[in-house]
Each structure stands twice: as structure tokens, then as C-alpha cells.
Amino acid sequence: MDRANEQHITKLINDIQNHKITLPSLPEVAVKVRKFVDDPDMGIAQLSKAISTDPALAARLLQVANSPFFRCMTPSSNLNNAISRLGGVCVRNIVTSLVMAQLYKTNISGAIKNYMKDLWEHSTAVAAYSNVIARKFTKLDAEEAMLTGLVHSIGALPILTSVSSNAELSEDFDTVVDLVTEFHTDIGKITLEEWGFPENMIFAVAEHEDLDRKHEGEADLTDVVTVSSLHATLGKKNVPQTRPWDEIPAFKALNLTPEQSIDAMIEAQDEIGAIQKLLRM
Structure with missing residues (x-):
């Protein structure tokens, strides 16, 4: 390995050990959802509004809610119903999971x-x-x-x-x-x-x-x-x-x-x- 590569690795390791390495940022919609779920003053309507800013995410969350893992006798026809059925903590974890792929693009x-x-x-x-x-x-x-x-x-x-x-x-x-x-x-x-x-x-x-x-x-x-x-x-x-x-x-x-x-x-x-x-x- 040449000297330039060795220097790059040395700097990278030093940055890691000194907590100076640039960390990935959690996608904004996930940050909002996690914040809203942790706030007792926020209800289903506010949570639904935050998720709806990303229509593709909202559609995927509805699809998850209607998947065999969560579906009840009657499918959820809208986001508010899906959030109510799943509960805030569950929604928080699912939303964060669904947006994680963005970090790998x-x-x-x-x-x-x-x-x-x-x-x-x-x-x-x-x-x-x-x-x-x-x-x-x-x-x-x-x-x-x-x-x-x-x-x-x-x-x-x-x-x-x-x-x-x-x-x-x-x-x-x-x-x-x-x-x-x-x-x-x-x-x-x-x-x-x-x-x-x-x-x-x-x-x-x-x-x-x-x-x-x-x-x-x-x-x-x-x-x-x-x-x-x-x-x-x-x-x-x-x-x-x-x-x-x-x-x-x-x-x-x-x-x-x-x-x-x-x-x-x-x-x-x-x-x-x-x-x-x-x-x-």
C-alpha cells in the first residue's frame, strides 16, 4: 500500500477514534415522526400530516398496515386509521425502517x-x-x-x-x-x-x-x-x-x-x- 493510502487510512481511524467522522443523517420525515411520537401533545392527525409530506412513504405505511402481519378483519383505508391501529411507537419504528434505504443510495x-x-x-x-x-x-x-x-x-x-x-x-x-x-x-x-x-x-x-x-x-x-x-x-x-x-x-x-x-x-x-x-x- 502506498503512502497516500496509508495516510488516508490513518486519518480515517483518527477521525473515528476522536468522534470526528461525518455521520449519516436520519431522513427528515423520520426525525419528525420520532419527535411527534415522543410528544404527548401530538395526536394522530399531526402524525398523519407529517408522514403525508412523503406520499410514497404514506402509501408504503398503509401497505404495511394492511399486510398479513398487522391486518385485522377490515383493511385500513386511510393513514389515520392505519396509525390508530398500529400505535405511535410501532409507526415510529416502521417509518424509520422504511426510509432507511435512502441512506444506501x-x-x-x-x-x-x-x-x-x-x-x-x-x-x-x-x-x-x-x-x-x-x-x-x-x-x-x-x-x-x-x-x-x-x-x-x-x-x-x-x-x-x-x-x-x-x-x-x-x-x-x-x-x-x-x-x-x-x-x-x-x-x-x-x-x-x-x-x-x-x-x-x-x-x-x-x-x-x-x-x-x-x-x-x-x-x-x-x-x-x-x-x-x-x-x-x-x-x-x-x-x-x-x-x-x-x-x-x-x-x-x-x-x-x-x-x-x-x-x-x-x-x-x-x-x-x-x-x-x-x-x-
Whole structure:
């Protein structure tokens, strides 16, 4: 590696360690929705108005509300009805999930663009697995689990944006992957803190790759995202399995053997595919 590339990497690492790296911004409509949901003086009408500023988002939220995961006997015919049915917290998490794809759309070309595309596909898979695992095997909120899975690798984006400004370095795929692997959880933690996300989500993004993690009590979001990430990489090329799954405490926390979890995910493939389709639209 030449000196210019080494200097770029050194500066990038220093910026990360000193919290000077430019973080991604949460899309404005998601910021408004999260603010309104947290404000007890704001009602359904105000929340509906905020979402309606993005007609495509409003249509997608209505589609989610009428999906098999939420649909009651009578479909929601308008946004107010959908919000009332889902509840503010659920709407907040779904809206944030639906706009997250915007952060992965870039004018960057070449290997970095392809990597970002693959990262988004992986994130939607982890989100879908997280939703299903949380819903079937825990008392956790499934939509919060889905959003946590979706943002579990958000810390990779600032690294990829920085590297993309160096044409030669951006083609050094192994170095780029090494940088993302080493630093994305730290940057993800900082990003979600900046966005004002809940502590349990921040912790899950920061710690989901700790395969030795043990804790007392029931399964938490970190367990869910850890297991979901393993399922999302199962059988993928160039993604070696780090250790036998029966040695990973997160499975025990979920009261699942690895074999049981695989069988459950095979059985839930239609649900997983439907969630990914909703997120990718």
C-alpha cells in the first residue's frame, strides 16, 4: 500500500477514534415522526400530516398496515386509521425502517457502490430474521427488533463514504472490508446515539458481534440481532462461520438449539421474504 493510502487510512481511524467522522443523517420525515411520537401533545392527525409530506412513504405505511402481519378483519383505508391501529411507537419504528434505504443510495460507483448494495441486502435480511425471531421466541417488540436489525451495520456507511474519495483505496476491497469489520460497530453506536435511539437498540448495534456475550434474564435485542446476523450469512460465499453455533450463548438465551432455529427460519421463509420485500420497495 502506498503512502497516500496509508495516510488516508490513518486519518480515517483518527477521525473515528476522536468522534470526528461525518455521520449519516436520519431522513427528515423520520426525525419528525420520532419527535411527534415522543410528544404527548401530538395526536394522530399531526402524525398523519407529517408522514403525508412523503406520499410514497404514506402509501408504503398503509401497505404495511394492511399486510398479513398487522391486518385485522377490515383493511385500513386511510393513514389515520392505519396509525390508530398500529400505535405511535410501532409507526415510529416502521417509518424509520422504511426510509432507511435512502441512506444506501449513493452516486458512488464501482466496488464501493456494489458493497453498499450488498450491505443493504444483508441488513434487510437481518431485519427480517430479527422481526420473526423476536415475534416467535421472545416478548420483545418485533418492529423494534426489525429496525435494530436494519441498522446493525449503519456504522459502515461513513467508512465507505470516506474511502470512496480515494479511487485507489476504494478498489482495495480487502482493506475496505477490514476497516468496516473493525470499526462499524463503534461508529454504529455513535450514530444511533446521535439519532436519539433507545439504549437497548444502541447496545445491540454495538455488541451484536460479541459471540461470547452472556447475561442473566430473558433474551434481549442483542441476542436477537446476533442470531439473526448468523442466519443471514449462513451459506454465503466468503463469509466463514466463526465457530460452532452450539457454542454461542445467544441461542441458549432464546431457548433454541441451532438446529431448532434453522428449522424455524426455514418454516418462516415466506414471512421473512415478505418483510424483505416491504423494506426493499
